[in-house]
Amino acid sequence: MRLNPHLAAMPGGYLFGEIARRVQAYEPAAPRPIIRLGIGDVTQPLAPAITQALVDAAREMGTPEGFHGYPPDQGYAFLRRAIIDADYAPLGVGLELDEVFITDGAKTDTSALPELLAADARVAVTDPVYPAYVDANAMAGRLGHYEKGAWSRLVTLPCHADNAFVPELPRERVDLLYLCYPNNPTGTVLTQAQLARFVAYALETDTLILFDAAYKAYITDPAIPRSIYQIPGAERVAVECCSFSKSAGFTGTRCAYTVIPKALQGRVDGRMVSLNALWARRVACRQNGVSYPVQRAAAAALSPAGQAQVAAQVQAYIDNAHAIVAALQGAGLEVFGGIHAPYVWLRIPGGQSAWDFFDHLLHRAQVVGTPGSGFGPAGEGYLRLTAFNTAERTREALARILAVL
Structure with a gap:
């Protein structure tokens, strides 16, 4: 059979597949539950009107x-x-x-x-x-x-x-x-x-x-x-x-x-x-x-009822994003976004590569982010954090991150 040569020539795997592979390989040995601030998946249940x-x-x-x-x-x-x-x-x-x-x-x-x-x-x-x-x-x-x-x-x-x-x-x-x-x-x-x-x-x-x-x-x-x-x-x-x-x-x-x-x-x-x-x-x-x-x-x-209910959920994620920005900036780190979006773009301290810093947070803090280089060459040196976890887990993740910087 003849296959699509363009698909066959594509490099590596999909970014989030590689993240999942690394997390799954490490998770059985993790000393505490892993907190995910990587993939942009929501955590709140569907609103009552929905x-x-x-x-x-x-x-x-x-x-x-x-x-x-x-x-x-x-x-x-x-x-x-x-x-x-x-x-x-x-x-x-x-x-x-x-x-x-x-x-x-x-x-x-x-x-x-x-x-x-x-x-x-x-x-x-x-x-x-x-x-x-x-x-x-x-x-x-x-x-x-x-x-x-x-x-x-x-x-x-x-x-x-x-x-x-x-x-x-x-x-x-x-x-x-x-x-x-x-x-x-x-x-x-x-x-x-x-x-x-x-x-x-x-x-x-x-x-x-x-x-x-x-x-x-x-x-x-x-x-x-x-x-x-x-x-x-x-x-x-x-x-x-x-x-x-x-x-x-x-x-x-x-x-x-x-x-x-x-x-x-x-x-x-x-x-x-x-x-x-x-x-x-x-x-x-x-x-x-x-x-x-x-x-x-x-x-x-x-x-009208649905809009009010989902707006409250969105606000909770916005609050998480603002908390991430405030905590990281308070620690002297350079961050972008997180004001009108559920994503925070962190400049990695110390000159580490994006994947090295990803592994550092995973193995030392048991926190998952997304390496910026997975989004293109200009993303090297950055890590994306999402605001889609719960407020409690977001606070815990921030405490863990700041403890290993």
């Missing part, structure tokens, strides 16, 4: 009149309407129902959306970056050859302390630009003016922006944009991916949504084609959607 909706929908499915089979390709209208009314209307963003697509996760769509583009499309990402963006395009053969730790056709935009983790505009022509803000992994955000600069660039160069807004619920300053569509003209150049995972605890329940405005068009053989129509065609072919009970649960998360 679980009640799941129960009600499951019971409904058990009746002849309430049974639901395959969901509509784009998702049920009740959930798409709730998303528009709860997430976008308050921002002054107008959307039509068929511009919203329900999916099982933002990771799914941020990895699949490049299928809209030509096989040889040029891709740009920030560095450091969520690795799934890079891997998805590498599997499709867009990134060329992997040589000396870099892909030959991937355009990278370094983000570091010297530029306040705000990437420069690409200096060469690209077809697709990934932006994730609030950012994973650095926890930083873009101001209205900074995001507008990227929209203006995309309008000028005919570049598609894939804007990952999975962490928008953590923004506490109304001056910071929660959606790229708050920038005039973005509806002509941007796709936005959002998730219920980090806002409503759906990491194990699986529900998200992608917005593709009908004003967004691209060229095929000299003619203009709607990306919305292309994606609708792709969705009809490649997925059967999200189950009815889960979509009812997601809609409940956007109800």
